[in-house]
Amino acid sequence: MLLVMIAAVSAIAIGYNSFTGQVASQENGAEDAVSSALAGCIPQNVSGNIQDSYLSSMVVLDILSKDGINSSIVAGNPLAEPANFTDVSRMWLMAKPVPGVRLAVDPAACRVAREDEGNYYKGFMFSSPEHASRFVSLYSEYSMSLSRSAALNAEYQKCAAEFQLMTAGYNAKYGGKPLTAESSEARSGVFEKQGGCNAISGQLGSEMRSASYAAAAISNLLQSSSMKL
DSSP: OOOHHHHHHHOOOOOHHHHHHHHHHHHHHHHHHHHHHTTTTOOOOOOOOOOHHHHHHHHHHHHHHTOOOOOEEEEEEESSSSSGGGGEEEEEEEEEHHHHHHHHEEEEEEEEEEEGGSTTTEEEEEEEHOOOOOOOHHHHHHHHHHHHHHHHHHHHHHHHHHHHHHHHHHHHHTTTSSSOHHHHHHHEEEEEEEEHHHHHHHHHHHHHHHHHHHHHHHHHHHHHEEEEE
């Protein structure tokens, strides 16, 4: 009985080792196939830019597709696993040369990125290039709105400070006195400054709303058209 049990355990161990060996062989073969397809690929300059890395990923996606290798575009951050879209810094590819095998492809280097080289196997994998393109467009809108909001906020703070100085100066010089041509002109200047500040404030609010709408659209897109890796 003992000999039978030992023989059974040995058979299971041999079967397991054979299976894991087949899996490793399959993964190595898949990586070789992807590397072979990338042989003529020219490394792309992505410079940590989402727009550039998307375009570069599309170039490499086409190269792999011509060799019959399916792949999807991933948005992520090689330095840290992204919790949401604001953590995304770049885009790359997830090649699927055979069922059950995924290989990250860095378009900046035209090669397979291994799991110990960064967070290339973490991020948001899009269901289609069109959804990835939509993400890039919305992210660009969001970033530009944030940039314009920052500039308008600085402009508004400067305008508000000038308005306060003008108001203080007017009150110190003309406060409690009858209105004259001189004080009337000074008061008009104060009101004009106030109107300018209000206009800037309105533009700032509009840009902040645009950023908020873009952020909501990105979140919805990631939820409906991507898979979190």
